[in-house]
Amino acid sequence: MNSHVQVKKPKTMAAILMLGAFIGLFGETALNMALTNIMEDYAISAGTAQWLTTGYLLVLAILVPLSAYLVRWFSTRQLVVAALVISSLGAALAAVAPSFAVLLTGRLVQAIGTGIFLPLMFSVIMLIFPIQKRGAVMGIVGLVITAGPALGPTLSGLIISASSWHYIFWVMVILNVLLLISALNIENVSDISKPKIDVGSLLLSTVAFGGLIYALSTLAETPFTNPAVWAPLLAGVAALGLFIFRQLKMPEPMVDLRVFKYPMFALGTVLMVITLFVILSVAILIPIYLKSVLAYTSIAAGLLMLPANLLNIIMAPIVGSNFDRVGARIFTRLGFSFITVGAIVFLLILSATTPVWQVIGALCILFLGISMTIMPAQTHAMNQLPRELYADGSAAMNTLTQVAGAAGTAIAITLFTAGQKNYIAEFGAVNPAEFLAFGTHHAFYAVLIAAVLGLIGSLFIRNNREVVK
Template identity: 45%
Template sequence: MNTASLDTAPKDLSGIKRGPIVAALIIGAFVAILNETLLNIAFPDLMKEFDISYATIQWLSTAYMLVVGILVPITALLQQWFTTRQMFLSAMILFLVGTIVCGTATVFPALLVGRVIQALGTGLMLPVMMNTILVIFPPEKRGGAMGMIGLVIMSAPAIGPTLSGLIIESFNWRWLFFLVIPLAIFSILFAAVYLKNVSDITRPKVDLLSILLSSIGFGGLIYGFSKAGEDGWDSPVVIWSIVVGAIALLLFIVKQLMSSQPLLDLRAFKYPMFSLVALLMLVMMMTLFSTMILLPLFLQNALGKTALAAGLILLPGGIINGLMAPVSGVLFDKFGPRVLVIPGLAITAASVWMFTGIDELTSIGYIIFIHIVLLIGVSMVMMPAQTTALNQLPRPLYPHGTAIMNTLQQVAGAIGTALFISIMSSGSKKYLESSADPASPLEQVKGFVSGMHSAFLVGLIIAFIALGLGLFIRRTKAPDVEEKRAA
């Protein structure tokens, strides 16, 4: 049934209690994002447990990213068909089921299936969380609310590797999942009591062709770039995945522009600040990934640190980043985006420049300092910029805007991973080819550092591009719904 004629008037939310709703969202987000970062450190243990190769174990990460990347664009449609409670509780129940499957898995395929189910929950939840914040808070108060969400999104990945290292050393890998189960159950019970329905149900027509093109397009690109980081850019699988994904994505875009009820409403890009920030986030996420990927590798491969030690070294920056997120949100509400975003981008670029000079003799204290500086810059940019972009959209475009932002971040993550791993590998190989003793452990370390410098230099160029884009950012005001309908 085509129900586009349903009343789409927004709900009256003037008397709603925002605190419990935000708390429910934050608890769920923390559980999902913490789990996403817990597993990577356990890869060596899992390879021994299931007697599999590194290429196979990487599927736990690749499949997770792939499922989230495919599902997020579809959430714009799902949020118009199902209530806030239905979406969030379904997401957390899926996540809980996936966690139980992972924790009890006796063969690798079962672990992979559980990971995919977890990804389904995460992919549903993150856009719902951002859309709910946009709906229940007026534009002048969204910065503080998004800052609280940022506290979770930024601090959970910081805590994850350290906590994972402690669990692995004290128990075994299954406890990475078992310890998450009570948190997931608590999140479900808390949300069942306190989370309210705030979204507008319009039930637009389901366009199966658009869903198919979206899945092939975004899935092909994310898979192709993810495999490029492992197999190289000349791999036939990589080339064909990216080509097929790009063609499907182009057809998807054409289909959305021609549709009166698009799956993902690209008219959000008609709003200039949304378009600018979407591009800025794509570039910024690639800059962030240059350090997220390279720094742990540097600490373990060049400095010989254990996974737990590497996690502890990165912990201060992550905690400060999380604590800065609410502060940035409050400052955003008071002063607007420019006083945060432009200095934040400059600080980020400066920190990436400092990373280009580190080597195997660099002190741990200096690395911790640069990492803290980097994440202070990132915290000044991420949530204020996204809030600025989403503030410019009318309410009917909120689900589409949040889905677009989250999808671009998944694509940027895949591109960033592939780009910086390939640059680092190429630079390392080039150094060793000119080395008199390439098999020497010292030369291997120097080769790694040389490749890392090449990758950080590219990261620096990207950071300067982000700074250039940030110069054009400004405070936005949300258009009224009736103006949007008239347009």
């Protein structure tokens, strides 16, 4: 069996898919820079406002497992067009939102489009390129995955300074419509077999991933002893256990969990999960710190985050083009070493009076590491799978990374809030910059723990040249 499907214009097809995924991933963090403005406009707290990011990720975590079904029920063109139309409608609704409830609804609709697009990009790109070209192509995919969420605060900062946060959504509407015109002639590469849809699996995956993310997000403003936290957490864990058991027993599972029988796929997915956790944590903490503690404007805060993003953009294709020669082992070890050092530097320097060049330097170290972990871990993992498991591998990996992203956002805000409360309890609330800085510092312990776990995991990566065709 060939390792790929022949299409007329694989590069054009890949470009459309990557741009669509970039817009969706940009949407994950685009509002982070606008959270303070939105909190003022709608008179809401940080814990409520973070649902604009967490709710988006929640929908992705619920929808992405469905992707293994969707690619077997609908053609590639139908899915791409549907995803772009739904994303455009959601962004338009959010752009004209008269209330926070309408804004959140628009975000959730937008996330449905991204939830269709993201796993589709992975499985299609794995199908249309031969194995020897995947390193370079997946290097660009890795850039899309990191640059989308990472550039969100920078680009939205520029948009907010020029007009208002509403225009962040109008920009996404315009980009989606332009991409939709290009996508009308996209070729189908899916094997449409129309398997029976298992409603039980759908319900269990929804309760599992929805419950886990809801519980983590509620923790930002509610103690763990409150039923609003532990009840959905228990429901999520129980549903996840039943979902896994059901998938392993079914002749045609919703997501084929046999992908985790390939050790390097399982480990690569874990490293991806950790990297996304770090990216989303940092993407929400640093904009709040730069604006609320160091008192920078949205445009200044966005531009200050640009050097780290540019470093990532430069490094991603370099890592991709050298992946086949160097292998995942060296890149992931180096990458997580840099991420760990970056997290330690943040914990050493963060205060109400930290010179901004130190923040930029620490961010650059962190993103240098991220550029070396995400693509090698992902490509190495997917390369272990036979072609018929690409869609399942993509669905499993993307579901877990979206859960990790939501967990990163929720845990970062929870620790940020807890740190502030601890500071205020001990020293009072006279100086807001001091307790906000302490909250940010407190949240970076989660980033450090994640980085160390990733570094330990990278020690077990094997550069296995044997790939299942």
